[in-house]
Amino acid sequence: MKKVVYTKIGGPNSIEIHDFEPVELKHDEVRVRIFRAGINFADLMMRQGLYGSNPDFPFTPGYEVSGEIIELGEGVERLEVGQRVIVMTGFGGYSEQVVASTNRVIPIPDSISYDAAATLGVTYGTAYHMLVHLGNMRKGESVLIHHAAGGVGTAAVQICQALGVTNIIGTASSSKREFVESLGMRFVDRDAEDFVMVCKDMTNGKGVHHAIDPVGGKHLMRSYKALRNGGKLYCFGASAAVTGPKRNYFSAFKMWRSTPKFNPLIMMNSNKAIFGVHMGRMDESTVFESHMMDLAKMLQQGKIDPIIDSVWRFEKVADAQQHMHDRKNRGKVLLDFS
Numbered sequence: 001m002k003k004v005v006y007t008k009i010g011g012p013n014s015i016e017i018h019d020f021e022p023v024e025l026k027h028d029e030v031r032v033r034i035f036r037a038g039i040n041f042a043d044l045m046m047r048q049g050l051y052g053s054n055p056d057f058p059f060t061p062g063y064e065v066s067g068e069i070i071e072l073g074e075g076v077e078r079l080e081v082g083q084r085v086i087v088m089t090g091f092g093g094y095s096e097q098v099v100a101s102t103n104r105v106i107p108i109p110d111s112i113s114y115d116a117a118a119t120l121g122v123t124y125g126t127a128y129h130m131l132v133h134l135g136n137m138r139k140g141e142s143v144l145i146h147h148a149a150g151g152v153g154t155a156a157v158q159i160c161q162a163l164g165v166t167n168i169i170g171t172a173s174s175s176k177r178e179f180v181e182s183l184g185m186r187f188v189d190r191d192a193e194d195f196v197m198v199c200k201d202m203t204n205g206k207g208v209h210h211a212i213d214p215v216g217g218k219h220l221m222r223s224y225k226a227l228r229n230g231g232k233l234y235c236f237g238a239s240a241a242v243t244g245p246k247r248n249y250f251s252a253f254k255m256w257r258s259t260p261k262f263n264p265l266i267m268m269n270s271n272k273a274i275f276g277v278h279m280g281r282m283d284e285s286t287v288f289e290s291h292m293m294d295l296a297k298m299l300q301q302g303k304i305d306p307i308i309d310s311v312w313r314f315e316k317v318a319d320a321q322q323h324m325h326d327r328k329n330r331g332k333v334l335l336d337f338s
């Protein structure tokens with residue numbers, strides 16, 4: 001069996017493919033043959049040692065995979081061999097096989113492809129958790145989405161539209177204008193335009209109801225300023241810490257230092273709310289399972305339709321990650337382990 005290994009902190013060239021022997025299953029565990037593994041921006045940050053909650057090096061990354069159960073451990077009742085599943089691996093998903101305890105395994109209907117299934121967990125799950133579960137987003141509201149052309153960005157816009165939200169502003173690199181507009185968003189060039197002004201312009205001067213911010217640092221305060229009275233800001237990433245394929249301590253430190261300190265008493269005056277969101281640290285698995293059930297239903301009803309940028313053979317994982325560092329992806333990037 002083969003798996004991808006992050007050998008040490010470094011650029012994509014520090015990634016290696018290693019052989020491994022399958023381990024024995026314990027009680028309540030299943031073995032899953034992987035077809036697709038999602039690459040998340042967090043995987044790039046982990047490789048650079050900028051993530052904070054990954055295992056010690058060397059380790060195998062990979063939060064979300066889709067595949068088929070090939071073996072059941074003792075005591076497993078609700079799952080079967082041959083069943084198609086998503087596994088929220090936490091780590092270790094970039095692999096031909098994984099062993100997972102049953103509470104991390106979610107069955108998927110036959111009508112959902114392995115590609116689509118590998119986007120549901122982190123990518124759609126995060127957008128859904130923020131806007132629907134925490135934000136109680138309603139038809140007619142307005143939303144600001146950063147990295148609008150990426151994995152979570154494209155998932156978020158589809159979830160908005162499925163719920164009747166059409167006033168959506170999306171920031172991205174200039175080369176993605178056409179793509180972002182084709183998804184039904186008002187495009188904002190992240191490097192050349194002031195998204196706060198655009199948000200005000202698009203909402204009769206009031207500001208947006210929801211802003212999802214994966215950038216962090218001083219960018220967070222700008223997203224906060226783009227909100228209306230009663231608006232909600234979701235802080236769920238720190239891409240400002242990353243400047244290229246290799247770690248840059250200076251930009252990571254700058255991002256951390258420039259992160260605003262919000263004062264609840266001042267927030268009170270404008271009824272604004274801020275959520276910190278980290279799906280990898282969510283305690284309530286029942287909440288997550290219910291998100292997955294809702295999203296699987298939306299997928300089957302054609303209300304969402306994952307945009308897959310590209311699928312790379314796992315041996316090409318370094319190139320796939322470089323593609324994301326180069327800001328070239330439009331939608332989700334997947335690894336093929338089939």
Ligand SMILES: NC(=O)c1ccc[n+]([C@@H]2O[C@H](COP(=O)([O-])OP(=O)(O)OC[C@H]3O[C@@H](n4cnc5c(N)ncnc54)[C@H](OP(=O)(O)O)[C@@H]3O)[C@@H](O)[C@H]2O)c1
Binds near residue numbers: 151173240332
């Ligand atoms: N908290 C959570 O639980 C959680 C879960 C999922 C994702 N996230 C966060 O959400 C964000 C999006 O994640 P994703 O996995 O869907 O990735 P993604 O958006 O597909 O990531 C790649 C895109 O990020 C943008 N970007 C911004 N700064 C960048 C940089 N320094 N280097 C390369 N690209 C950069 C680029 O688009 P443009 O140049 O067009 O902006 C690029 O195409 C990430 O910050 C991630 O950490 C958080």
